[in-house]
Amino acid sequence: MRLVLLGPPASGKGTQGRFLAKELGLDYLSTGALLRESIENGTELGIAAKPILARGGYLPDELMQPLIVAWLEENNSSEGWILDGFPRSLAQAEFLEEWMASHNSALDAAISLEVPFEELLKRIVERVECPDCRWTGQERELSAQNRCPECGGMASSRADDDEANFRNRFAEFEQLTLPAIDYYSKRGKLIRVLSSAPKESVSRTLLNSVFRSTETA
Numbered sequence: 001m002r003l004v005l006l007g008p009p010a011s012g013k014g015t016q017g018r019f020l021a022k023e024l025g026l027d028y029l030s031t032g033a034l035l036r037e038s039i040e041n042g043t044e045l046g047i048a049a050k051p052i053l054a055r056g057g058y059l060p061d062e063l064m065q066p067l068i069v070a071w072l073e074e075n076n077s078s079e080g081w082i083l084d085g086f087p088r089s090l091a092q093a094e095f096l097e098e099w100m101a102s103h104n105s106a107l108d109a110a111i112s113l114e115v116p117f118e119e120l121l122k123r124i125v126e127r128v129e130c131p132d133c134r135w136t137g138q139e140r141e142l143s144a145q146n147r148c149p150e151c152g153g154m155a156s157s158r159a160d161d162d163e164a165n166f167r168n169r170f171a172e173f174e175q176l177t178l179p180a181i182d183y184y185s186k187r188g189k190l191i192r193v194l195s196s197a198p199k200e201s202v203s204r205t206l207l208n209s210v211f212r213s214t215e216t217a
């Protein structure tokens with residue numbers, strides 16, 4: 001099964017992507033987590049990406065596509081995968097479609113996580129991430145001394161989470177990603193999931209929707 005996960009910042013892509021990957025036995029790639037890791041490690045990619053991500057921008061295709069292709073080359077023969085953070089534009093959706101067609105595979109579904117703007121803003125302010133295992137969640141989910149509930153790492157706010165940055169990312173989402181969502185909708189591959197309920201309930205809805213759509217496909 002090959003899936004992509006679309007949605008505005010803080011719509012729960014990381015949480016739900018990891019959940020689905022675990023439930024379905026798929027490989028999972030979060031381009032956002034990969035980029036934040038590259039920045040922390042000071043790699044060439046990280047150095048190029050840092051100023052762009054700091055102002056809430058998207059990475060240009062010439063940096064993003066080689067990264068995705070390298071990952072896909074390595075993982076496309078597996079049971080399947082979930083991409084979180086790619087595609088982020090119509091051009092990237094078309095690029096992925098072509099890449100897959102040339103490798104005799106096709107996407108099963110694109111999942112769009114939908115949350116009202118005001119709620120996203122509230123989530124951003126309270127969001128934390130673990131630098132060790134890349135778990136993300138809300139402050140209130142941390143165990144004592146701000147420890148990650150998954151691995152006990154020292155979780156903290158994400159560097160790219162402030163309101164101005166969020167507003168930029170949301171504007172980019174509307175301008176660039178909505179056309180990609182529309183693209184999947186027209187091809188009958190889109191699964192829309194309202195992602196404002198508690199995350200366990202979103203997870204259940206999501207899993208059922210994926211099963212339903214791939215059964216009838």
Ligand SMILES: [Zn+2]
Pocket residue numbers: 130131132133134135148149150151152153
């Ligand atoms: Zn952790």
